[in-house]
Amino acid sequence: MTETAPALRTTRFVVSRRKEGDDPGALRYDTYDVAVGPRTTILDALVAIRRHLDPGLTFRHSCFHASCGTCGMRVDGREGLACVTPVPSGAEVVVEPLANLPVVSDLVVDMEVFYEAFDEAGRPLVRASESVPGSTPAEGIEELERYEDCIECGICLSACPVAGSDPRYVGPAALAAAWRVVEEPRGRDPGPVVRLMDDEQAAWRCHLAWECSEACPSGVDPATAIMRIRRSAASARARRLFSFGGTR
C-alpha cells in the first residue's frame, strides 16, 4: 500500500527575539516562512527554523512528548507545550516566551523563581497513594509509583493574570504542590505548609481567573487546589477564633 504525502502549506512564524537585559518595552519579532503539514507541531517548526534559517534562534526542549515540560511557550497568546501544539491553521502564528518570567534569550525564560516557590511547598513529586490501575509491576519491582502530574513547565504561572501584575505572588504551581502535601502528608505535619500558604501573597492572592487550570497541559488543576487551601486555612482560622485560647 502506498501513502501519499500530506499537502504542505506555508505558515509565517512571527517569533519573539529578545535577550536578557534588553529594554522590556523594546519588542522585536522576526518572521520565518515555514512549510508545514497537518501534523507539524510548533516545536517541529522551530527546530526547522533553527536548522535551516536562523541558527541563533534560542528555545528549550527535550522529550518531544509533553513529559519534560521544557518547551512551554505562548502560541498566538495562549500557553502550551510546543511539542504537542499543532501549528494553527491561519497564515501567521505568533510565538512568544512564557509570560511573567524573565526572558533569558528569545523563547527561553529563567525558571529559577518558579522552582524556588516549589521548595517552600516541599516538592511532593511522587504520589504514594496511587498506583497505575490494572497494572502488573515487572519482576523485581514491588509496586509501580505514579509521579505527580505537574511537569513544572511554568505554563500556569504564565497564564495567571495576577502573577502578571504582582511578582510577589507565589503562583499556582507551588500552591498546587502545597495542597498535595495537605492531601498526602506522608507523616509530615501539613500545618506549617497550610500556614505558609495562608498568606496574602499566596492562596489569598488568587483572583479566580482559572487560567492556570485551563492552561495546564497535565490536568493538575491548580485553581481548585488553591481554593481547597483557602477552605482549609479558613477552617483553621475559624477553629482558632472559636477555641478561646485553645491549642493553636
Add this chain to the structure above:
Amino acid sequence: MASTTAEPRRPAVGPARRPGFVGWFDPRGRRLGGIAFLVNRITGIGLVVYLYLHLVILALLAQGPTAWDTFIEVALSPPFLALDVILLAGILIHGLNGIRVGLVGLGLVASRQRALFVALMAIAALVALAGGLRIFTAG
C-alpha cells in the same frame, strides 16, 4: 515537516498579550474563567465611576428645582435610558459573579465554577432583558 523558505530578520507584529495590569483587559487568549475575571474588573470599575457620577448628579439638588427638572428631562431620553440598562446589566453581572467568586473562593463549589458562571450570567442576561423592557416601556 519539510522545507523552509527564508525571510528572516523582518520586524513584525506586537505581542499577543501585554504583561501586567494592562494585560488584564486584553481578552485575547483568555478562557472562560479569564473572561469572568476580565468582566468582573470592567463592571467593577464601571460601577465605581457610576457611583461618583451619581454623587455629582445628586449635587444638582442643591442647585434648586430648575436644575433638577432639567436633568430629569435628560434622564428620560432614550439614550440615557439605554445607559440605565447598561448600568442594570453591570450591577447584575458584577453582583452575581461576585456570588460565584465568594462561593468558589472559599472552596465550596470550586469544581463547578464554569457551570456556575454560565448559569449566573444567563440569569443576568434574562433579568437585564426584562429590566430593559420595563425601563423603556414604563409610562
